[in-house]
Amino acid sequence: MDFLTIVGAVLAIGAILGGNMLEGGHIGSLLQLTAGVIVLGGTIGAIMVQTPLPIFLRSLKLVIWTIFPPRLAQNEAIEKIVNWSNIARKEGLLGLEPLTESEPEPFSRKGLQLLVDGSEPETIRSILEVELDSQEHMDTQAAKVYEGMGGYSPTIGIIGAVMGLIHVMNNLADPSKLGSGIAVAFVATIYGVGAANIFFLPLGNKLKSYIHKQSKFREMIIEGIIAIAEGENPRNIETKLNGYML
Amino acid sequence: MDFLTIVGAVLAIGAILGGNMLEGGHIGSLLQLTAGVIVLGGTIGAIMVQTPLPIFLRSLKLVIWTIFPPRLAQNEAIEKIVNWSNIARKEGLLGLEPLTESEPEPFSRKGLQLLVDGSEPETIRSILEVELDSQEHMDTQAAKVYEGMGGYSPTIGIIGAVMGLIHVMNNLADPSKLGSGIAVAFVATIYGVGAANIFFLPLGNKLKSYIHKQSKFREMIIEGIIAIAEGENPRNIETKLNGYML
Amino acid sequence: MDFLTIVGAVLAIGAILGGNMLEGGHIGSLLQLTAGVIVLGGTIGAIMVQTPLPIFLRSLKLVIWTIFPPRLAQNEAIEKIVNWSNIARKEGLLGLEPLTESEPEPFSRKGLQLLVDGSEPETIRSILEVELDSQEHMDTQAAKVYEGMGGYSPTIGIIGAVMGLIHVMNNLADPSKLGSGIAVAFVATIYGVGAANIFFLPLGNKLKSYIHKQSKFREMIIEGIIAIAEGENPRNIETKLNGYML
Amino acid sequence: MDFLTIVGAVLAIGAILGGNMLEGGHIGSLLQLTAGVIVLGGTIGAIMVQTPLPIFLRSLKLVIWTIFPPRLAQNEAIEKIVNWSNIARKEGLLGLEPLTESEPEPFSRKGLQLLVDGSEPETIRSILEVELDSQEHMDTQAAKVYEGMGGYSPTIGIIGAVMGLIHVMNNLADPSKLGSGIAVAFVATIYGVGAANIFFLPLGNKLKSYIHKQSKFREMIIEGIIAIAEGENPRNIETKLNGYML
């Protein structure tokens, strides 16, 4: 579990609201339905126009990674691969057949299956890399949904603020309301800039980190499986895979 | 059909106008002919200066993809290619000749024709990749027309706003009109920023997604056709093509 | 001739000035010598500091492409190359000698000369690619002169505006001139932002489109000449070159 | 030790505070707890949301490089490698075994070990490059933590300023406090922009310089070890490694 995401969000919001209270501001003056409707509705609308449906759905699913990242146990995986390579050395590639069905992780299972089928190393690499690249591209697009929202929300916030100012300007006759009108208008800016900088952009970047990590993990799996297919010795495989730092 | 484009646009505009009404603003104060003329005319003019005619025309044609994206049925295509590879195995590459004429998709048809002609795998790849790259470049340029408009419209909006402010400043003598003058000037900003963030940039990005998807689809076709030319076995071809996720 | 450049410029300027008039502004209030001196002088000065002389001169020459783009007739060129390949098949590469002198386009002529000299395909490719890359780099640098001006002119406009505001601030004692002083200051912003967004950036981008097109055209020529040197059959050459879309 | 980091920070802060005093400002008016809480808390919170824990910890450790950079003595290293290559020529690769254990630097030790094991040059290169790339990626991510903070702190500063302005606007009734209220609000902007431009961004960039330098150093080590494995002559190795400028 990635505690930093929650700690960070709490810290950032706490600092901003706490600072506001230290200055003598009321939290109430920062709570405003209309600003929320404009910024959230506008941002989500814009990102929907931007994103094809499958990527939009993937982005909803992926956001959970920012708190529960995908489990990628490097040491376990290396142990597993070295074990496979020992079996392949002793019993031939066909000796891996029983392990194929029991392998829980789909990507490794596909690799094992290709080994058992006796495919050429270059064929295995090309099949697995196409899969890795496709998945990585899909996930990166999904992460960019949050980046995109981080790009749109400040400008939508500015639209909200300017609309508020227009409203104020049309009622200049009543100067007593001027100040509070401007204050209300400014809240949209805070919502837009705050949502982008505390949520959308950081979440998108955290997703990218985990996507990169997963791709590295799969590259390691590919490297290991190719090495088995080429009959490299288990000790070398271990040395090489240990070089990966996820 | 890509419903998200329409849902998103309606949501964004609804949220912004709804927020405006919640605040007590009149929609009327956001409707302004001059701001529309400046922002739309200026933006379209700038993009015309920027874009060669064939790309400009392609961008007009391509925008329909944002609602009716190109149909790229992966499973059907894989089935078709596996079928071709079975025919080629049994009857030789010449057995594909009758299929060539009946193939509806031009890109696949060109590939089939090259197979039937007995071209070398490397020749087929290079011919088809030149075509893919050329088409992708053309379409990407067309998508950048919308990106470009998303870049120009906010600054043109600012030009409109500053011109409005200049007009106001020249009539400071009559302070009763000050507020409404400024309000009118601000509308150009909203038009420019809004058009960029709700239409131009998101539409450009959605186009890029579909262009990328089409290129991936064609890469898959190329991979399949090359594999047939190299006489790979149909099961391997299927495994490999299934790795593509569009 | 590229009509879009002129149509776009007229449309953009017309929309902005027309919008200004619709709002009741006088064109006179947008015409200001000092703002013009600051923005134009400052922008040209900055780009001179940035650019080596040969690139600066090339950029002056290249701007004409935005209205009269280089003539790159794909079909004619393909026909010509297929014709060469037929001659080479019948009479050997030396049969191309008479065509070499009469070939009007220098890049093709150089390629033909290398063919007649009997150079290796790889040598021909490397010599022609060095030339293509050098020319493309030079021209791209020249196009970036306009991009650079589009980057500098808005900030120079802001310098002009701030200087105007300083002037106004120093004369706050006479409030009757406040408004018109600010108005005058704002004109520099309009000049800077307008010049960048209607001329400099779009012109730079249009140049880049034509530079890319020319490079593609030359890549096609190289591909054709290499194919002749490798003795490929004319029909394949035609198929391949037709894949290029300029 | 990198004195420039300290000299630069002192110079920048001194110039800004000194300029403030020259203008007749009090340092006191720039010291404000609430602005500090908002900018620092918000920025650290945002970067925590963005960064996975291992990279966050690495960034804390790496910041010391900006004052005490990693020691990378090129001449010594070249001497060492030339010495190894002489030993390998005279006594064979096994002659390097005693040096392996005494080699203090882990990266070189791993390379030596691979030499002594008699691995193929391509295997050595691939194992060491995986390690180099993984370490470089990790460190670059850590450097981007500071870059990210440099991106967030100005916008968080703006949030602080706008909140301050909202507070001011809600108390327009008491104009005597207007000025000092706005002044207080502006301090958050200075904190955000200042922290980004004097600390976060420059520190991130300095880290990147040292990370690049370390990678270059390791590339040089790899090049030398591969050359030994390929039995190249010591003089050539020296010439080649001297071409690296770190």
Add this chain to the structure above:
Amino acid sequence: MDFLTIVGAVLAIGAILGGNMLEGGHIGSLLQLTAGVIVLGGTIGAIMVQTPLPIFLRSLKLVIWTIFPPRLAQNEAIEKIVNWSNIARKEGLLGLEPLTESEPEPFSRKGLQLLVDGSEPETIRSILEVELDSQEHMDTQAAKVYEGMGGYSPTIGIIGAVMGLIHVMNNLADPSKLGSGIAVAFVATIYGVGAANIFFLPLGNKLKSYIHKQSKFREMIIEGIIAIAEGENPRNIETKLNGYML
């Protein structure tokens, strides 16, 4: 000598100051010690924090290139290389030995030395390319010092302006000083934006042009020396090298 650098700087500053005078402003109101201290000190301080010492020193040395660029005579160099290739053809590579010592340019001398030593073409290429890349990287980093200053100076200018405004706000009681106080504050913005757009960014870009030109020149030298090592005929070498346009 690159006159354009000086002409451009004079033109830009002249246009800005001239425009100021046309508007009726006094140059005196733009001259301000405190703004200068803040912008210059802050910018130099920030760039020192960012840059390792060797790159900082290199950037001080390199700035002279913007007026006296490195002399890179293409025709002379091609003549020289063709001459070398003729000697190598007649007397063998050892015939180049006497020229090695008298060759004034260190990069060419290193190449000649490698030819005389009878190194393999691939070894020569790899040794010279490592040197070229290292030098190019170092110089590019040095050019980025100016780019970095161009990034920091406008924001430091804004810090100066905001500090000035804070000072003004704290003295609202005396409105007669309001205007001139704001005017003084704005000068820091002009210094920051002006320095970036007239000096730092353009100088950094001009340096990059010359660095690129030098690298191209050296690539040409490498190409020529490799061609001699491969025994290519002098006429082909000349044709190829003439394709380079620096």
